[in-house]
Amino acid sequence: MLDMDPIYETGVAVAEAEAAPDAVRVRAAHPDDLAAVLAIRNDAVATSTALWTETPQTPAEGAAWFAGFLEKDAAFVAEYAGEVVGFGVYCPWRPLEGFRHSAENSVYVRGDRHGLGIGTELLAVLIAAARQAGYHLMIADIEAGNTASIRLHERFGFENVGTVREVGTKFGRWLDLTIMRLQLS
Known part of the structure; x- marks a missing residue:
């Protein structure tokens, strides 16, 4: 488990009682967050090219997917004004053991909450x-x-x-994939 307090405010751990009510808070995700996370994920499936599928996850599929991150302490949610408005996860980049030291991240913010620094807070916690x-x-x-x-x-x-040019498709068009890396150690 991440060796930090469970609530973060603008990148600095704070006690939950001291956090401002309208601040972005990032905390470890738990099973009760599934509905909000799945709603954000499925909205990204329906409206964006962030996820290269056009098939939304069912509640059962979402629960199985989310449980995999929860059991590895690799899922976080962002709260703003008392509601879950974003989530981030990390996992091994590829399944073969030769890649076991490389992780990939995913950050999603609810469409009506872009521009508030939520993605920044989530990514900072995922990196840490x-x-x-x-x-x-x-x-x-x-x-x-x-x-x-x-x-x-x-x-x-x-x-x-x-x-990588034209490596995937969605919404009837070819998509290019930009790959970025950050050295962690």
């Missing part, structure tokens, strides 16, 4: 958690047209290592 878990490198696979996500990762020192 992956570093503490002993990962050597963090990868971000980002749809090349998602300039906001690319800029977010650049602010944390991720470097662009390349773009």
Whole structure:
């Protein structure tokens, strides 16, 4: 488990009682967060190219997917004004043991809450958690047209290592994948 207080406010751990009511708070996710996380994830499936599928997760599929991150202490949610408005997860980048020291991150913010620094707070916690878990490198696979996500990762020192052209499709068009990396150790 991440060796920090369970509530974060603008990157600094604070006691829950001291946190401002309208501040962004990032905390470890728990099973009760599933409905909010699944709503954010499925909205991204329906409206964006952040997830390269057009099939939303069912509640059962979402529960199984989310449980995998929860059991590894690798899922976090962002709260703003008392509600879950974003989530972030990290996991091994590839399943083969040769990649066991490389993690990838995913950050999602509810569409009506963009621009409040929520993604920044989530990514900061994901990097700290992956570093503490002993990962050597963090990868971000980002749809090349998602300039906001690319800029977010650049602010944390991720470097662009390349773009794979026309590697996927969604909404009837080809998508390019930008791969970014951050050295953790």
